[in-house]
Amino acid sequence: MLRGMTTVSYYADDLAAAKRWYSELLDITPYFEIPGYIEFRIGDYRHELGIIDRRYCPDPAHDPGGALLYWHVDDLDAALQRLRELGAAEHQPVTERGPGFVTASVVDPFGNLLGIMSNQHYLDVLDSRRDSSSPVRRDIGAEPCR
Numbered sequence: 001m002l003r004g005m006t007t008v009s010y011y012a013d014d015l016a017a018a019k020r021w022y023s024e025l026l027d028i029t030p031y032f033e034i035p036g037y038i039e040f041r042i043g044d045y046r047h048e049l050g051i052i053d054r055r056y057c058p059d060p061a062h063d064p065g066g067a068l069l070y071w072h073v074d075d076l077d078a079a080l081q082r083l084r085e086l087g088a089a090e091h092q093p094v095t096e097r098g099p100g101f102v103t104a105s106v107v108d109p110f111g112n113l114l115g116i117m118s119n120q121h122y123l124d125v126l127d128s129r130r131d132s133s134s135p136v137r138r139d140i141g142a143e144p145c146r
Helices: 015-026 076-085 120-130
Strands: 007-012 032-034 037-042 047-053 070-072 089-098 101-107 113-119
Touching: 007 015, 015 037, 015 047, 076 089, 076 101, 076 113, 113 120
Parallel strands: 007 047, 070 113
Antiparallel strands: 032 037, 037 047, 089 101, 101 113
């Protein structure tokens, strides 16, 4: 059944502006584009980040909301500063959640919530996957949900 996250989708009133903003933030260009939609592959696991023209939003919202996805960053303060420089507004200040686990979130210029975190557990899991000769580690919860 559920095998893993594939695409996180954000909405934007101005898709061209969102393309420029996210291209600058991520330092890459979209790998896939069709009218009304662009998609980037990012991160250690090459997850997909899709930006959809807000005209296709099933229930337009006026306030930031929805699920809050956190992206791991190596330097949370530097990442937060860069997001602010690019025009994002603080949503949640830097918050220590526990030893080696710090989060913050912003609202991008298009009204989407964007979370960032520095989390030692993420790095430990990533390192254990890299050390394995198998592409999927069965001992760290990689089994599909049934």
